Amino acid sequence: MATQRITAHQLGLDQALARAEESALFKWLIASFLFGKPIQQAIAVQAYRVIVEEHGRDTPRKLGQCSHAELVRMLGQAHYVRYDNSTAERLLKLCGKLHDEYGDRLGTLVERSTDRAECEKRLLAFEGIGPKTVEIFMREAGPALFGRAARHG
Incomplete structure (x- = not known):
């Protein structure tokens, strides 16, 4: 049975994510976190929309x-x-760790990573983020964050 693959484009994040904008990185991480759980994707999309769009909880601080x-x-x-x-509980811990260790910025997490593999390892250190969430997140954020460096480096 094939599962629907939600994309950043469907959430209106693709252009900002392609530019590795901080706000889009965080929103896509929250979406990836929700999509990475064993729950219907339509419900995960709705949860993202309620939390981020309806209630405006679109930054780690908020x-x-x-x-x-x-x-x-x-x-x-x-x-x-x-x-x-x-x-x-895990979303709140994610925000707390992002605040305490990276100053509320995924960009800082990326900057502190020597490569994509280290970035993935850092993401896996967040409670509730497993391999599936990292796979979903990096599927679309990875090329913006590491694609150019991998091609030119």
């Missing part, structure tokens, strides 16, 4: 300032209920 209960409510609003508590 998302990290949510309470656990607020985030669970947002996930419930999107019918992302199977993993709502653990997802809320």
Whole structure:
């Protein structure tokens, strides 16, 4: 059974992501995080739209300032209920780690990585980010972040 593959284009992030804009990197990471869980992709898309677009939690600081209960409510609003508590907890921890270790910037995480493999390893160090989430994130962010260097370096 083939699963639908959600793209940055479908979320309106493709052009900004191609320029490796910080806001697009974070939004795509949140989308990848949601898509990487064993849940229907349509529900994951709705959860992304509710959290990022409807509630404006589109930066690590804004998302990290949510309470656990607020985030669970947002996930419930999107019918992302199977993993709502653990997802809320892990999203808050993701924002906390991004704040504490990288100053709220995925660009800093990338800059501190010597190559794509190290960047992937750093992403895997976030609780709740596994190989599937990294694969989804790098599928579209990777070329903007490492594609040119890999071709010219």
